[in-house]
Amino acid sequence: MPRIPVAQLKLNMALSRQPFLLREKSSTTTRTGSAMLRIVLADRTGTIAGVFFDVPGNVADSLTVGQGVEVTGRVSEFKGQLQINIERIVPARLGNPEEFLPVAKRPMGEMVEEFEALRADIRDADLSRLLGAIFDDKATYEAFVRAPAAKVNHHACVGGLLEHTLSVARLVLTACDLYPELHRDLVLTAALLHDLGKIRAYDPLTFDLTEEGSLLTHLYCGAALVERAIDTLPGFDPTLRMRVLHALLSHHGRLENGSPVLPMSLEAIVLHFADNLDADARGALDHLQRSEGDGGVFTEYSTMHETRLYRGSQDSLSSSPPRQQSLL
Numbered sequence: 001m002p003r004i005p006v007a008q009l010k011l012n013m014a015l016s017r018q019p020f021l022l023r024e025k026s027s028t029t030t031r032t033g034s035a036m037l038r039i040v041l042a043d044r045t046g047t048i049a050g051v052f053f054d055v056p057g058n059v060a061d062s063l064t065v066g067q068g069v070e071v072t073g074r075v076s077e078f079k080g081q082l083q084i085n086i087e088r089i090v091p092a093r094l095g096n097p098e099e100f101l102p103v104a105k106r107p108m109g110e111m112v113e114e115f116e117a118l119r120a121d122i123r124d125a126d127l128s129r130l131l132g133a134i135f136d137d138k139a140t141y142e143a144f145v146r147a148p149a150a151k152v153n154h155h156a157c158v159g160g161l162l163e164h165t166l167s168v169a170r171l172v173l174t175a176c177d178l179y180p181e182l183h184r185d186l187v188l189t190a191a192l193l194h195d196l197g198k199i200r201a202y203d204p205l206t207f208d209l210t211e212e213g214s215l216l217t218h219l220y221c222g223a224a225l226v227e228r229a230i231d232t233l234p235g236f237d238p239t240l241r242m243r244v245l246h247a248l249l250s251h252h253g254r255l256e257n258g259s260p261v262l263p264m265s266l267e268a269i270v271l272h273f274a275d276n277l278d279a280d281a282r283g284a285l286d287h288l289q290r291s292e293g294d295g296g297v298f299t300e301y302s303t304m305h306e307t308r309l310y311r312g313s314q315d316s317l318s319s320s321p322p323r324q325q326s327l328l
Contacts, residue, residue: 003018003019004018005043005044005045005046006020006041006042006043006045006046006047006048007045007046008045009048009075009082009084010075010082011075011076011077011082012074012075012076013074013075014073014074014075015071015072015073015074015075015084016072017070017071017072018070018071018072019068019069019070019071019092019094019100020041020042020043020068020069020070020071020100021041021042021043021066021067021068021069021094021097021100021101021205022039022040022041022042022063022064022065022066022067022068022069023039023040023041023042023047023065023066023206023207024038024039024040024065025037025038025039025040025060025063025065026038026039027055027060030053034053034054035054035055035056035057036051036052036053036054036055037051037052037055037059037060037086037089038050038051039051039052039063039086039089041069041071041084042100042101042102043099043100043101044099044100044101044102044103045102046102047102048082048083048084049078049081049082049083049084050071050073050083050084050085050086050089051078051083051084051085051086052085052086052087052089053085059089062090062091063089063091064091065206065208066097066203066205066206066208067091067094067097068091068092068093068094068097068100069089069090069091069092070089070090070091070092071084071086071088071089072086072087072088072089073085073086073087073088073089074087097205098158098205101157101158101205102156102157102158103157103158103159104155104157104158104159104160104162104163105163106159106163106166108145108159108162111145111159111162111163111166112145112162114166115145115162115165115166115192118166118169118188118192119131119135119192121188122185122188122189123185124185124186124189124240126233126235126236126237126240127185127186127189127240127244129233129236130189130226130229130230130233130236130244131189131192131193133229133230133232133233134193134196134225134226134229140199140225143199143204144161144162144196144199145159145161145162146158146159146162146204147160147161147162147198147199147202147204148160148161148198148202148204148207149161149163149164149195149198149279150202150207150279151202151207151208151209152207153279153283153286153303153304154278154279154280154282154283154286154304155279155282156207156286158204161195161198161199164195164278164279164282165191165192165194165195167278167282168191168194168271168274168275168278169188169191169192171191171274171277171278172187172188172190172191172270172271172274173188175187175270175274176188179266179270181266182266182267182270183243183266183267186240186243186244186247186267187247187267187270187271189244190244190247190248190251190267190268190271191271191274193222193226193244193248194222194247194248194251194271194275195218195222195275196221196222196225196226196248197213197217197218197219197220197221197222197223197224197225198213198218198221198222200212200213200218200221200225201213201216201217201218201221202218217258219248219249219251219252219258219259219260220249222248223245223248223249226244226245226248227241227245230244243265243267246261246263246264246265246268247263247265247267247268247271249261250262250263250264250268250272251263251268251271251272251275252272252275253272253273253276280304280305283302283304283305284302284304284305284309287299287302287304287305287309288309288311296311297310297311297312298310298311299311
């Protein structure tokens with residue numbers, strides 16, 4: 001049967017040898033003690049959970065996260081969410097695994113064009129040289145534009161890191177209009193580089209943390225990449241070097257959130273809140289979208305936001321009121 005995208009799967013639909021990318025797997029047992037396999041399957045249109053009851057002992061070991069599988073079974077429902085009750089699952093070769101990964105909401109070409117325009121807008125000679133030293137490297141650039149920004153919480157997709165970076169850049173530029181005391185080139189450069197370490201910290205297919213990401217964090221990985229690039233640039237301003245690295249290392253804002261130091265400069269403070277705003281807002285939008293079928297005015301619990309999210313009644317806020325012309 002032809003491949004059915006995840007977004008088109010319906011309750012009670014029968015599946016025969018459907019290809020998916022295996023995103024997660026875990027083995028457990030039922031209350032009666034029988035073996036059970038839980039998995040998460042994906043394609044470009046989304047993800048869906050799967051469960052295999054009374055799974056044969058060799059099946060789980062034959063499957064590799066980040067690789068393709070063929071699934072036979074039926075779409076069912078569990079706690080208001082669709083899942084696949086699996087009858088058979090085997091490893092399969094996918095012609096192009098990235099066709100089975102979610103992609104950024106914005107077109108890639110449009111995002112790359114905007115990123116290059118922001119790079120070109122940097123007037124400070126040292127900061128312009130720094131961005132060139134990093135992004136003129138073809139391998140680094142290709143990894144950057146295709147990397148995810150997270151495994152689950154926000155921008156968990158191909159191009160997600162670039163999409164998040166551009167949003168943070170737009171936010172800090174808005175802040176520059178509000179606070180002209182900001183060093184515009186510095187805060188924009190920091191925005192473009194703040195999550196660079198994610199090209200090393202996340203696997204581009206599974207979106208899982210790599211060993212380097214787990215042990216060193218993307219903050220250190222990014223700061224180390226930037227520091228090495230600065231070291232190749234003769235005459236780079238040492239104060240500017242410290243200010244760039246400080247903004248990168250402090251952008252999570254709190255020690256308990258992974259930053260080794262709190263934001264101490266105006267640029268670092270603005271970067272931290274811009275990063276938080278985009279991550280939290282996009283994470284909320286993604287969580288609301290994932291739980292569209294739940295019904296009710298609240299979503300299921302969001303681990304990212306540590307609460308349920310309020311969606312309101314179905315007909316509330318269905319459209320924004322017309323804008324009134326300002327009298328000011």
